[in-house]
Structure formats: C-alpha cells, structure tokens
Amino acid sequence: MRRPDWAPESIDIERPSVARMYDYYLGGSHNFAVDRAAAQALIAAIPEAPLMAQANRAFLRRTVRYLVGAGVRQFLDIGSGIPTVGNVHEIAQQAAPDARVAYVDVDPVAVAHSREILSGNDQAVVIQEDIRHPERILDHPDLRKLINFDQPVALMIVAVLHFIPDADQPAQIVKTLRGPLVPGSYLALSQASHEGRTDEEREQAIAIYERTDSPLAYRGRDEVAKFFHGFEMVEPGLVWVPEWHPDTPESVEGAERAVYIGGVGRLT
Amino acid sequence: MKSQHGGPLAGRVGYATFARAWAKAITGTSYMPVTQAELEAFLEGLTVRLVDALFAEPFSLRRGYQIGADLVAAHIASAEGLGRTIEVIDLRLLRDLGLSGDDMRDRMARVLGTVAIGYARALRDRTLDEQESIRRAALVAREQAEHALRESEARFRHQATHDPLTDLPNRTLFTERLDAVFGRQGTAGRRLGLCFVDLDGFKMVNDTLGHHVGDLLLVSVADRLRRALGTHLVARMGGDEFVILVEDTTCTDDVLKVADAALAAITEPSIVDGHELRVGASIGIVERPVEGTSPREVMRDADITLHWAKTAGKGRWALFDSARNQRELTRYALSAAMPAALDRGEFCLDYQPLVSLTNGALLGVEALVRWRHPQLGVLRPDHFIGLAEETGLIVRLGSWVLAEACRQARRWADVSPKAPFVSVNLAVRQVREPELVDEVTALLQEHSLPPDRLQLEITESAMMSTADESVGALRSLANLGVRVAIDDFGTGYSNLAYLSKLPVCELKVAGSFVEGLRAPAADPASLTDERILATLVSLAHTLDLTVTAEGVETANQADRLRAIGCDAAQGWHFGRPSHPSDVEALL
Ligand SMILES: C[S@@+](CC[C@H](N)C(=O)[O-])C[C@H]1O[C@@H](n2cnc3c(N)ncnc32)[C@H](O)[C@@H]1O
Numbered sequence: 001m002r003r004p005d006w007a008p009e010s011i012d013i014e015r016p017s018v019a020r021m022y023d024y025y026l027g028g029s030h031n032f033a034v035d036r037a038a039a040q041a042l043i044a045a046i047p048e049a050p051l052m053a054q055a056n057r058a059f060l061r062r063t064v065r066y067l068v069g070a071g072v073r074q075f076l077d078i079g080s081g082i083p084t085v086g087n088v089h090e091i092a093q094q095a096a097p098d099a100r101v102a103y104v105d106v107d108p109v110a111v112a113h114s115r116e117i118l119s120g121n122d123q124a125v126v127i128q129e130d131i132r133h134p135e136r137i138l139d140h141p142d143l144r145k146l147i148n149f150d151q152p153v154a155l156m157i158v159a160v161l162h163f164i165p166d167a168d169q170p171a172q173i174v175k176t177l178r179g180p181l182v183p184g185s186y187l188a189l190s191q192a193s194h195e196g197r198t199d200e201e202r203e204q205a206i207a208i209y210e211r212t213d214s215p216l217a218y219r220g221r222d223e224v225a226k227f228f229h230g231f232e233m234v235e236p237g238l239v240w241v242p243e244w245h246p247d248t249p250e251s252v253e254g255a256e257r258a259v260y261i262g263g264v265g266r267l268t
Numbered sequence: 269m270k271s272q273h274g275g276p277l278a279g280r281v282g283y284a285t286f287a288r289a290w291a292k293a294i295t296g297t298s299y300m301p302v303t304q305a306e307l308e309a310f311l312e313g314l315t316v317r318l319v320d321a322l323f324a325e326p327f328s329l330r331r332g333y334q335i336g337a338d339l340v341a342a343h344i345a346s347a348e349g350l351g352r353t354i355e356v357i358d359l360r361l362l363r364d365l366g367l368s369g370d371d372m373r374d375r376m377a378r379v380l381g382t383v384a385i386g387y388a389r390a391l392r393d394r395t396l397d398e399q400e401s402i403r404r405a406a407l408v409a410r411e412q413a414e415h416a417l418r419e420s421e422a423r424f425r426h427q428a429t430h431d432p433l434t435d436l437p438n439r440t441l442f443t444e445r446l447d448a449v450f451g452r453q454g455t456a457g458r459r460l461g462l463c464f465v466d467l468d469g470f471k472m473v474n475d476t477l478g479h480h481v482g483d484l485l486l487v488s489v490a491d492r493l494r495r496a497l498g499t500h501l502v503a504r505m506g507g508d509e510f511v512i513l514v515e516d517t518t519c520t521d522d523v524l525k526v527a528d529a530a531l532a533a534i535t536e537p538s539i540v541d542g543h544e545l546r547v548g549a550s551i552g553i554v555e556r557p558v559e560g561t562s563p564r565e566v567m568r569d570a571d572i573t574l575h576w577a578k579t580a581g582k583g584r585w586a587l588f589d590s591a592r593n594q595r596e597l598t599r600y601a602l603s604a605a606m607p608a609a610l611d612r613g614e615f616c617l618d619y620q621p622l623v624s625l626t627n628g629a630l631l632g633v634e635a636l637v638r639w640r641h642p643q644l645g646v647l648r649p650d651h652f653i654g655l656a657e658e659t660g661l662i663v664r665l666g667s668w669v670l671a672e673a674c675r676q677a678r679r680w681a682d683v684s685p686k687a688p689f690v691s692v693n694l695a696v697r698q699v700r701e702p703e704l705v706d707e708v709t710a711l712l713q714e715h716s717l718p719p720d721r722l723q724l725e726i727t728e729s730a731m732m733s734t735a736d737e738s739v740g741a742l743r744s745l746a747n748l749g750v751r752v753a754i755d756d757f758g759t760g761y762s763n764l765a766y767l768s769k770l771p772v773c774e775l776k777v778a779g780s781f782v783e784g785l786r787a788p789a790a791d792p793a794s795l796t797d798e799r800i801l802a803t804l805v806s807l808a809h810t811l812d813l814t815v816t817a818e819g820v821e822t823a824n825q826a827d828r829l830r831a832i833g834c835d836a837a838q839g840w841h842f843g844r845p846s847h848p849s850d851v852e853a854l855l
Binding site for chain 2: 013020026027028029030031032050051053054057058061082084085086090091108109110111112113115116247248250251
C-alpha cells in the first residue's frame with residue numbers, strides 16, 4: 001500500500017536538527033549529542049559561527065523592537081526555532097503587552113517545546129508547518145484566530161530561507177505570504193550568504209548541513225533583495241545584520257564577516 | 269555608596285567604567301537578549317553588589333553565590349562568560365573603583381570563589397533543566413507523530429476499505445470479512461448467508477436524470493440499507509451492486525428475512541435532488557454451511573442466483589438451488605461442446621415410420637437427430653435442439669441433418685422403388701436462411717433424388733412467425749416438388765384461412781389430440797377430441813391436404829383415426845425411431 005502524502009513522518013532525533021544546532025550556537029542546552037557534534041564540526045570550520053548566530057538573533061531582537069515602535073502589534077514568525085533566549089513574544093510583549101505572535105516551525109521538537117513555553121499565553125500560538133506550504137500557514141485556524149489580517153502584521157522570516165533551495169521557489173513563497181498583508185505591514189528577513197567567506201569555508205558548511213534535516217542554500221545580496229519585492233526598504237536597507245540599527249557603534253566592527261544579510265521592508 | 273568597611277568611596281564614573289569593561293569582556297560568550305547599554309546597566313548593579321560582598325563583615329558566602337547565579341539568569345551563561353568575568357574582576361575592579369585595603373587579596377579570592385561556585389551551580393542547573401525540557405519536547409513530539417501516524421493509518425485504512433461515495437465497506441473489506449468467516453477456528457456446524465443485491469433500472473436513472481442524481485440515489489439506498497440491516501455487513505461492490513454478509517445463520521429463513529428487509533428498504537421512495545425516485549432490486553441469495561464451500565464458490569453462486577432473480581422478472585429475490593445450477597451447468601457444457609461434436613461426427617439420425625392408414629404401406633420416415641455423447645450416452649433432440657437454436661448452431665446442424673437424410677433416402681431408393689420419403693424437421697432459423705432453396709436443390713441434384721422423396725416439416729408456430737420471404741422460399745421448394753408439411757398442427761393458433769395460402773401438402777396433427785383417442789370412445793372428452801380431429805381431417809381434405817396423426821400408440825387409436833378418414837399415422841404402434849438398417853429391412 002502506498003502511503004498518501006498527508007501521512008505524517010515520524011520523529012528522527014538521530015539526525016542533527018538545524019533548530020537545535022542554532023540553540024547550541026547561542027549557548028543553549030536544548031540540544032542533543034548529534035546536534036552538538038554537527039555544530040562543533042561547523043565551529044571547527046568557522047570558529048565565529050556562534051558569533052554569527054548571536055548577531056542574527058540580535059538582529060531579530062532589534063527588528064522586533066523597531067516594529068513595535070512602528071506600531072505593529074501582530075507578528076507572524078516563520079522558522080521561529082527552539083524558543084531559547086529572546087523570543088519574539090518576549091521582546092514584543094515586554095514593549096507592548098498587547099502584542100500577538102504566531103510562531104511557525106517545521107521542526108516537531110521545536111514546536112513541542114514552543115508549545116510548552118507558550119502554554120498559558122493566549123496571545124501566542126505555535127503551528128507546525130513547512131514554509132513551503134504558505135497557504136496552509138495562512139489558512140491555519142489557530143493562526144486565523146489570533147492574527148487579524150485587516151491590521152498590519154510583521155512577517156518575520158529570519159534565518160530560514162537559506163534552508164529553502166531555489167527549486168522550492170522561495171520568492172514565490174514570500175509573495176504568497178505577503179498576499180493577505182495590508183499596507184503598514186512589514187517583512188523582516190535575514191538569510192545566510194556566502195559573501196565575505198572563503199570557498200573552503202562555504203563548502204565545509206554546506207557539507208556539514210548536508211547531514212542535517214535542512215541542507216543549506218546560500219544566497220548573495222542581490223538574490224536576497226528579491227525577497228523584498230513589493231516592500232519598501234526601511235533604512236539602511238539590506239545590510240550585514242550587525243549594521244542594521246546597531247545598539248552601539250562598536251557592534252558594527254567586522255560586520256562583513258557576519259554571513260547573515262538582513263533588512264526590514266514596509267508594505268505601502 | 270558607603271562601604272561598611274569605611275573603605276574609600278568610589279565615584280559613579282568608576283562603576284560605569286568597570287561595568288563597560290566587564291560587558292565588553294563577556295560580549296559574544298553567549299547570546300544575551302539585551303542592548304549593550306542594558307547589559308552595562310545590569311553589570312553596574314552587580315558591581316555594586318560585588319563591592320558590598322568584598323567588604324561585608326563577616327564575610328558572606330551567599331552574596332557571591334547570588335551574584336554568580338544572577339549572571340547565569342541574565343543569560344551570561346557559558347564557560348567563557350565565567351572565565352572572562354573572573355579575569356576582569358580580578359584585574360580591574362579594585363583599580364577602576366580606586367579600592368584598597370590590607371587583606372584585599374584574600375577578600376578578592378574569597379569573593380571570586382563564591383561567585384564562581386554560584387555561577388557554576390546555576391549553569392549546571394540551567395543545563396540540566398534545558399536538557400530535560402528538550403527531551404520532554406522530543407518525547408511529546410514523538411508521541412504526537414505516532415498518534416498522527418496511527419490516525420492517518422486508520423484514515424488510510426478506512427479509505428482503502430470503504431467506498432468513497434457511500435462510505436459503505438468496499439469489496440476489499442467485504443472480501444476480508446468473508447475470508448475471515450472461513451479462516452476462523454471451528455467452522456464445523458456454522459452457516460453463512462450472502463445476498464447479492466443489484467438495483468433494477470438504475471441505468472435508466474443515470475441515463476435520464478444524470479450521474480449526479482444516480483450517485484445521490486446510491487447514497488440514499490446505501491443509507492437505507494445501513495439503517496435496515498444494522499449489524500450485517502453491507503458492502504458496495506461497485507456500480508449499483510451491493511452485497512450483504514449474514515454471518516452465523518441458523519437456517520435459510522434467517523437470510524431470507526434479511527433479503528426481504530433489504531428489498532423493503534430499497535423500494536422505499538426517496539426524494540433525490542427534487543425527484544421522487546423509487547427503485548427496485550433483485551437479490552441472489554446463498555445460505556449454506558461454511559464447511560464444504562469456499563468464499564469464491566459462495567460469491568459465484570450468489571452471482572448466478574442474482575441472474576435468476578433478474579430473469580425471473582426482477583424486484584424479487586431468488587435462492588440458490590444446486591440442482592438447477594447443475595442443470596444449467598450441464599446445458600452450458602453441452603452447448604459449448606456441440607460445435608466440436610458436430611465436427612467429430614457425434615450426431616446421427618434415427619428414422620420413424622409414417623404409415624398409411626388405408627393400406628398399412630410405409631409412406632415415409634421422419635428423420636430424428638441423436639447425439640452420441642461420449643460421456644452422457646445417446647441424447648435425444650429435446651436435450652440439445654433448444655441449445656443449438658440459442659447459439660445459432662442449429663443452422664449448421666440442420667444442414668447436416670438435411671444432407672444426411674437425403675443421402676439415406678438415395679440409398680433406400682436404390683434398394684427399392686417403393687422406398688419411403690424422408691421427412692426432415694426445419695428450424696425457423698433454417699427457413700429464414702436465404703440459401704435454403706439452393707441448398708435443397710443442390711442436395712436433390714447431388715443424390716439424384718426425386719423431389720417428392722423429401723418432405724420438410726415446419727412447426728405451425730414457426731410457419732406463422734416466418735416472414736413473407738420465407739414463405740416464398742417454401743413455395744419455391746414446393747414448386748420443385750418437395751413435400752412441405754406442417755408439424756405439430758393444433759398446438760398453435762391454427763389459422764386455417766392462412767393455411768390455404770401456404771404451399772403445404774400435409775398436416776401433422778399433434779400427439780396431444782391423438783392422446784385423447786386412447787380413452788374409451790364413450791368418454792365425453794375423448795369424443796370431443798375425436799370430433800375436433802374429424803373436423804380437422806375433413807377441412808384438410810377440402811384444402812387438398814393429407815393428414816398424418818402423430819403419437820399413435822395403440823391399435824384402438826389407429827382404428828378410430830382410420831374411421832375418421834385420417835390418411836397416415838406415426839407412433840410407437842407403427843414403429844419406434846430406429847437405425848436406418850431397420851428401415852431397410854422393411855423394404
Ligand atoms: C536558524 S533557525 C532561526 C530561528 C529564528 N528565526 C532566529 O532567527 O533566531 C532556523 C529555523 O528554521 C526552521 N526551518 C527550517 N526549514 C524550515 C521550513 N522549511 N519551514 C519552516 N521552518 C523551517 C528550523 O527548524 C529552525 O527552527
């Protein structure tokens with residue numbers, strides 16, 4: 001008998017998960033030996049890998065603060081990861097207690113963990129879904145209950161699209177997700193690029209992620225810029241993530257080694 | 269801030285400077301969800317507490333522990349975070365704050381020790397907690413995935429075993445359940461019943477009201493069957509075919525009740541898409557002990573029985589009857605074997621005398637076909653002529669009979685100038701064959717047979733049902749000089765007026781009339797038969813036809829027929845059908 005495509009896959013924790021590797025880079029312990037082994041292999045190849053992850057996570061924090069400041073109260077965070085430190089709902093609700101956050105991740109363990117963290121918070125939900133099915137995300141009843149698409153929404157796709165190869169048409173995915181957004185909504189997006197890195201580093205990273213649940217698809221700045229099609233870039237545009245609204249002038253040092261490119265766009 | 273120790277007071281600037289240096293030292297050791305300014309403010313607060321701990325009298329372990337724990341709680345939580353913290357405090361705290369004292373080295377060592385202990389303990393707890401929570405999440409995720417898998421499997425299994433339109437079990441599930449009945453332990457003494465249900469006239473609904481209405485009707489029928497038959501398995505086999513499995517019947521009646529309930533449920537009128545529809549159904553039923561049969565056999569027999577119900581007029585059930593089935597199977601086998609048998613020469617002809625009632629002379633013989641079946645022995649025409657007519661083989665068989673009879677007639681003509689004519693029965697299909705005239709002509713020529721040595725018998729009903737062209741063919745044959753007789757006269761409509769227009773020279777009166785003459789002449793019924801026969805004979809004579817009575821079995825019958833004026837007779841009294849050599853002996 002052939003299994004139909006709606007039959008779920010089982011959980012494979014024998015394979016490194018990019019969500020838990022990322023937790024390890026950030027200094028967390030929400031990870032297993034396989035995840036740490038893969039993360040350590042990457043650190044051996046690129047010693048600044050943890051710093052790069054931290055810089056990306058800091059970018060996420062700054063964008064959320066910026067967006068709350070801009071009046072946004074609804075967040076759709078896709079590829080939200082293991083809720084470790086500095087989650088979107090914590091940052092947003094600290095600044096605006098009425099902020100609502102819908103988390104989406106494909107990793108079932110990350111989702112189960114998020115669910116536990118969020119139990120009792122009726123201003124946040126978590127949905128297990130692949131970003132490759134944007135319409136399923138948008139139509140999800142839990143999301144529809146929390147997010148009102150008549151009001152601006154901040155679409156967060158931070159450090160996710162480098163797990164989506166061109167064959168899966170990431171630009172089309174973003175376009176679909178943009179569909180229901182009203183003017184005044186935002187897109188905050190970052191992704192790993194190969195720019196500023198040697199070929200060797202890049203190849204090693206690709207080889208290591210090949211063994212995980214989500215292989216890498218690096219993109220250059222021009223390609224990342226295309227994801228913002230239809231949005232008006234917020235200053236300073238698409239930059240190395242440390243350069244985006246830095247807290248201090250020093251934190252910009254060595255930004256070109258940060259791997260992650262990111263920015264925020266506004267729907268007008 | 270005033271030290272309890274009375275040590276020098278450090279200015280705000282010193283604290284801020286130190287906190288900035290501290291923040292810088294730990295930046296990048298792990299992710300901290302705060303701005304640099306927030307981090308510095310937090311560390312400045314800790315600096316104040318550090319200084320307090322340094323000068324506290326008596327020395328308090330707890331202050332150092334708490335500072336370590338608070339660092340971890342603020343996500344400054346890594347080995348590097350601790351190392352750099354100790355390094356920066358030891359190197360810069362006293363200097364940046366302008367602090368000094370006699371036993372400063374000792375105090376500093378003790379404070380750093382307690383901070384490190386508090387930090388390490390907190391980091392260890394945090395690590396353990398996080399490990400526990402991620403394991404729990406993995407467990408939950410796995411359970412959910414397994415649950416979802418089970419659910420999807422159940423859904424998949426349901427889909428694989430149910431009909432999507434009606435949601436009734438499908439053929440797969442039905443087959444499983446039926447097989448299970450046979451696979452079960454202790455089938456001895458158990459019985460089962462099966463109803464094969466087929467809607468009557470469903471195709472009409474589909475054709476006239478469309479497939480959509482047809483589908484809705486099927487759904488409605490399925491619902492009614494489900495409701496009416498509750499515990500019995502009702503499956504949709506496809507199209508408008510359903511099957512009901514009745515397990516553990518005690519007798520045939522059990523399944524008949526189910527069939528009646530099914531018929532009643534199906535015939536209930538239903539409103540479908542605004543149309544009030546009423547359909548009927550036919551049901552084939554099998555009920556028997558489980559032992560000694562097989563699922564395939566049960567299914568096959570139920571299917572056969574369904575056909576019986578259909579041919580019996582629909583809207584009813586039929587119960588399987590193995591004797592009937594056996595007969596039909598034999599018929600089928602015979603029918604299938606006949607063409608090859610004809611090729612192999614398994615057919616032969618017997619001949620029965622037709623005798624003159626006036627002088628007892630042998631006028632003719634009727635050729636009667638026999639099948640010498642290798643297993644079943646000699647079969648008489650009533651066993652196979654009907655089958656040959658159904659399959660159309662009758663034309664070929666009839667031709668063979670005709671040719672064989674002509675050959676035989678020639679032989680007899682060679683033996684004696686008084687040789688009898690041969691009378692051959694023609695089937696309707698043969699009469700309708702356009703080649704018939706040519707065929708007969710050719711045979712007569714081939715055997716140089718005088719045409720009046722051949723008689724063709726056509727039944728009255730066949731004659732009445734033949735079209736004008738066929739009558740034309742008979743006329744041509746009659747014109748050639750071939751005798752044409754009406755067989756079985758009196759059993760059909762007997763249109764006497766029509767008779768006068770036909771190219772016929774003889775009537776063969778059916779045995780059933782002659783039968784009446786067996787009774788004593790005083791019997792009123794017998795007398796009636798005799799009068800009818802007498803009228804027939806005189807009428808035939810008026811039309812210039814001779815009359816032959818069939819089925820004459822006694823001398824008494826023969827006498828009475830002779831008295832009426834009947835011309836000739838045929839029957840056991842005059843001779844049974846026999847081998848051609850027996851006829852030859854008579855010549
Ligand atoms: C590097 S983490 C980013 C976490 C968070 N957005 C941040 O930037 O701090 C990437 C996350 O994307 C998730 N992810 C990878 N492929 C995905 C997909 N196809 N659909 C949804 N999430 C995906 C992973 O499970 C992981 O949790």
